[in-house]
Amino acid sequence: MPNEKDYELRLYVAGMTPKCLAAFANLKKICEEHLEGRYSIQIIDLLENPKLAQGDQILAIPTLVRKLPEPVRKIIGDLSNTEKVLVGLDLRERI
Amino acid sequence: MAETDGQRELSHRQLAKCPTGITGLDEITGGGLPRGRPTLVCGGAGCGKTLLSMEFVVRGAVNYGEPGVFMSFEETAEELAKNVASLGFDLADLEKQKLLAMDFVYIERREIQETGEYDLEGLFVRLGHAIDSVGAKRVVLDTVEALFAGFPNEMILRAELRRLFRWLKDKGVTAIITGERGEGTLTRHGIEEYVSDAVIVLDHRVVGQSATRRMRFVKYRGSLHGSDEYPFLIDETGFSVLPVTSLGLDYAVSMERITSGIPRLDHMLGGQGYFRASSVLLSGTAGSGKSSLAAYFADAACRRGERCLYLAFEESQDQIIRNMRSIGLDLAPWVDKGLLKLHATRPTLYGLEMHLAMIHKLTNDFQPRTVIMDPISNLSIVASNEEVKSILIRLVDFFKNRKITSFYTNLTHPDQLEETSTGVSSLMDVWLLVVNVESNGERNRVFHILKSRGMAHSNQLREFLITDSGIDLVDAYIGPGGVLTGSARLQQEAQEKAAALAAQEELEHRRHVLDRKRQIMGAQVAALQAEISAEEEELQALQDQSKLQHKVAAEEREQLAAARNADSPEVKEGE
Numbered sequence: 001m002p003n004e005k006d007y008e009l010r011l012y013v014a015g016m017t018p019k020c021l022a023a024f025a026n027l028k029k030i031c032e033e034h035l036e037g038r039y040s041i042q043i044i045d046l047l048e049n050p051k052l053a054q055g056d057q058i059l060a061i062p063t064l065v066r067k068l069p070e071p072v073r074k075i076i077g078d079l080s081n082t083e084k085v086l087v088g089l090d091l092r093e094r095i
Numbered sequence: 096m097a098e099t100d101g102q103r104e105l106s107h108r109q110l111a112k113c114p115t116g117i118t119g120l121d122e123i124t125g126g127g128l129p130r131g132r133p134t135l136v137c138g139g140a141g142c143g144k145t146l147l148s149m150e151f152v153v154r155g156a157v158n159y160g161e162p163g164v165f166m167s168f169e170e171t172a173e174e175l176a177k178n179v180a181s182l183g184f185d186l187a188d189l190e191k192q193k194l195l196a197m198d199f200v201y202i203e204r205r206e207i208q209e210t211g212e213y214d215l216e217g218l219f220v221r222l223g224h225a226i227d228s229v230g231a232k233r234v235v236l237d238t239v240e241a242l243f244a245g246f247p248n249e250m251i252l253r254a255e256l257r258r259l260f261r262w263l264k265d266k267g268v269t270a271i272i273t274g275e276r277g278e279g280t281l282t283r284h285g286i287e288e289y290v291s292d293a294v295i296v297l298d299h300r301v302v303g304q305s306a307t308r309r310m311r312f313v314k315y316r317g318s319l320h321g322s323d324e325y326p327f328l329i330d331e332t333g334f335s336v337l338p339v340t341s342l343g344l345d346y347a348v349s350m351e352r353i354t355s356g357i358p359r360l361d362h363m364l365g366g367q368g369y370f371r372a373s374s375v376l377l378s379g380t381a382g383s384g385k386s387s388l389a390a391y392f393a394d395a396a397c398r399r400g401e402r403c404l405y406l407a408f409e410e411s412q413d414q415i416i417r418n419m420r421s422i423g424l425d426l427a428p429w430v431d432k433g434l435l436k437l438h439a440t441r442p443t444l445y446g447l448e449m450h451l452a453m454i455h456k457l458t459n460d461f462q463p464r465t466v467i468m469d470p471i472s473n474l475s476i477v478a479s480n481e482e483v484k485s486i487l488i489r490l491v492d493f494f495k496n497r498k499i500t501s502f503y504t505n506l507t508h509p510d511q512l513e514e515t516s517t518g519v520s521s522l523m524d525v526w527l528l529v530v531n532v533e534s535n536g537e538r539n540r541v542f543h544i545l546k547s548r549g550m551a552h553s554n555q556l557r558e559f560l561i562t563d564s565g566i567d568l569v570d571a572y573i574g575p576g577g578v579l580t581g582s583a584r585l586q587q588e589a590q591e592k593a594a595a596l597a598a599q600e601e602l603e604h605r606r607h608v609l610d611r612k613r614q615i616m617g618a619q620v621a622a623l624q625a626e627i628s629a630e631e632e633e634l635q636a637l638q639d640q641s642k643l644q645h646k647v648a649a650e651e652r653e654q655l656a657a658a659r660n661a662d663s664p665e666v667k668e669g670e
Contacts, residue, residue: 014216023211046217050224053217057201060246061216076246077211088208 007031007039007089008068012053014046014061019078023062026079034091064088110317113161113233113269116154117147118459119336123325124315128293133260133270135290137282138297143308143329144273146182147297148235149175150333151271153184155233156194163233164196164225164268168241172197182333196225202245209247215255218242219262231268238273243284260289281313292316298324307446310336326448328456335459337452346495348372353500356395357388359568363544363553364525370549371464372498373524374491378507383529383540384561385504386410389467390419390426391566392502396465397429404463405437406454408473412437423564436461447478451486455493466494470504471519480518487519524548529559532580539580542568558584 011027013020024043031039046053046061056065060076066089075088086092112126121127128134128151136144145167152163167175175197176186189195198221226234239256246252263270272290274282281287287294294313299306309324327336352367361368369375375392379385389405396403407415415437416426429435438457442450458466468490474483487503494501503523509530520526526545531538540559544552557568558580572579572587579587 012217014220019212019214026211046220050220053221053224054198057203058217058221059200059202059215059242060213061220062213063217072206073208074206075208075210077209077213080211084208084210088210 006069007035007066008042009039010042010044010056010065010067012044012046012056012058012061012063012065017061020062022078022080023064026082026085027064030079030082030085034086066090113155114159115151116158117150117334117336118456119325119327120310120334123336124312128269128271129315129317130269131264131267132292133263133272133290134293134295135272135274135282135287136295136297137274137276137287139276139299142297142299143327143334144297145170145175145237146179146329147295147334148237148271148273149179149184150182152195152233152235153179153186153189156189160194161232162194162196162229163235164198164222164229164231165235165237166198166200166222166225167237168200168202169238171199182331184333193229196229196231198222198225200241202241204245204247207245212251214251215242215246215259218255219259223266226266226268234263234266234268234270236270236272238275240274240282240284240286256286257289297327307448309448326446326452328449328452330456332460335452335456337448337455346372346492346498349498353399354395355388356391356393357566357568359557360542363555363557363568364547365550365552367550369500369525371500372495373500373548374494374522375500375502375525375527376505376520376523377503377527377529378505378520378545379529380507380509380531383531384559384566385506385529386415386469387419387422387424387561387566388527388529389469389502389504390415390424393435393465393467394424394426394429396500397426397432397434400434401464402433402461403429403435403465403467404457404461405435405467405469406457407437407439407469408442409470411439415439421563422561422566436463442473442476445477447474447482447486450474450477451489454490458493458497458499463499465500465502467502468504470506472504472506484518488522491522520545534579535581535583537581541571541580 009027009031011024013023027041031041044052046058052058056063056074058065062076062078064075064079064085066073066075073088073090075085079085083092111130112121112124112128113130114121114127136147138144149165152165155161155163165175170178172186179186186195186197190197200218200221222234225231239259242252242256243249260272272286274284274286276296277283277285281294281296291314293315296311296313298309298311300309301307308327308329310327311324325336327334349371351371352369353371354361354368355364377385377388386409393403393405405415410418412430416430419426426435426437430437436457440450440453445453454466454468471483471487474486478486491501503519505519507528523546525547528543528545530541530543532541540561542557542559544554556571558571560567560569569584572584
């Protein structure tokens with residue numbers, strides 16, 4: 001199944017802060033609802049791997065990076081606004 | 096424990112400084128930027144913010160062994176490395192030596208969708224990682240305002256910036272944050288409100304078509320600092336700031352004397368020439384030989400084995416060398432030996448303060464013991480006389496502080512000989528004047544010493560001769576018609592010579608006459624003596640005759656008596 005994991009997502013966090021935990025919970029929920037079975041989520045804790053921040057040009061925390069499908073998209077914040085997240089992931093037409 | 100308390104107390108009283116290693120900047124600030132605190136550097140586009148901050152980091156790493164982090168928001172590490180390679184900074188090598196960490200922060204607004212709450216912890220993590228990777232003591236954020244373009248939520252951004260500067264202070268790093276100058280504010284987004292310790296404004300201004308870069312400290316908390324605008328230069332060795340007004344009149348003076356290069360002039364100056372580290376002004380009308388005199392002074396300095404900086408504002412190096420050859424002075428060997436540096440610039444090349452900056456820099460690099468500026472009057476092309484004067488005051492003080500003898504030439508107008516257009520003569524220790532005097536259909540140069548502080552000097556006018564074999568000063572004649580120079584002087588000399596010859600002949604003649612008189616007198620004396628001895632002889636002869644007659648008479652009487660048979664002797668004679 002080549003397009004089983006066609007949504008490759010990375011969530012950058014810095015420690016288990018409330019914002020990061022909220023972001024992860026929100027992301028999990030959105031993906032389950034809209035991308036069931038077609039996604040993978042990688043959580044990167046910058047406190048453990050600070051070097052990785054440079055590669056994806058991470059400044060804001062939390063940041064969700066859609067590595068695939070291209071082009072790369074970044075969504076910053078705790079992902080509390082589902083509509084905006086869907087727009088950011090190109091799952092909803094931009095208004 | 097007591098010791099650390101003591102140190103803490105000291106650091107409370109005195110703000111620790113972090114030397115930047117940038118020429119002049121540390122002098123203005125009394126040691127550098129506030130250590131362990133952020134400094135804001137702001138200014139318009141192309142005014143040198145990035146270069147200043149880069150030099151701060153590089154000099155810190157190279158000169159002071161303090162590793163640094165350069166976080167760039169505008170240019171990539173490769174672009175930066177290329178830009179500063181021309182200044183001799185090898186960023187790649189410093190990174191390899193773990194003295195520098197570079198991080199390029201790229202923000203593309205189009206890629207970013209914002210949803211819900213966030214902070215800039217990622218920036219902190221990256222910066223923290225960079226600092227830890229090299230053990231950085233210095234940090235540059237160039238320019239942090241780019242964040243405003245990347246993040247739409249200004250509330251969060253401002254809160255995070257405040258936290259960032261706090262965090263930098265807690266880290267104890269000395270930081271430079273750059274910002275673009277805004278309308279009515281120091282920076283476009285007003286980040287100066289977060290940086291309360293030191294703010295530097297850079298400026299690139301065009302006045303009268305020449306651009307001058309200037310720097311000003313708007314704020315430097317807890318430290319004395321000059322509040323003036325300081326001109327600065329960016330050239331092949333980087334940044335240099337001029338501490339132009341931080342000089343005083345407290346320099347030590349020298350008793351050492353140095354030759355002017357012209358023996359006769361030395362003689363006029365109390366026999367030994369100028370004082371070392373004094374300032375000499377040579378005024379003169381056009382074509383009076385100012386540059387020649389300056390070149391002789393330069394030559395004399397090189398003969399002593401000292402370096403001499405010759406700042407020419409009218410002629411090129413080759414032209415000066417050629418022209419001096421024509422009067423028998425070859426400067427080329429000194430240039431080849433590295434003792435003489437001829438630096439020719441047109442005054443109009445850049446603003447006055449840039450000239451000053453240039454001169455400072457040349458002086459610092461070349462370390463001359465003699466500096467010649469030929470001529471200073473040309474500087475007033477690019478600025479008002481007042482400005483030129485203020486620059487010259489700074490220069491004179493600067494040279495005196497460095498124990499450099501300075502020699503200035505000044506073009507004067509024939510109708511205002513004893514004043515300089517810029518009014519600088521009062522600054523000078525020695526003031527020489529060469530004027531062209533026109534008489535009898537020719538122009539001749541007359542040399543005066545108007546003043547010479549601290550030494551007995553000649554009050555005599557001299558004629559100033561420039562010949563194939565060099566410069567000479569000869570006595571001028573003062574006659575009823577004024578000073579005689581040139582052919583009038585030669586004529587006078589011929590006349591005197593003739594008069595002296597005539598006097599000599601007269602003397603000879605008199606002596607001759609006297610000799611003859613003496614001879615005649617001698618002859619007369621001899622004749623008289625001869626006469627006397629003749630008379631004496633005659634007298635003797637007469638005496639002898641009379642004696643003889645006497646004797647004969649007596650004999651005859653005796654014979655007569657005998658014949659008379661006189662019996663007694665009582666017969667009286669004559670009876």
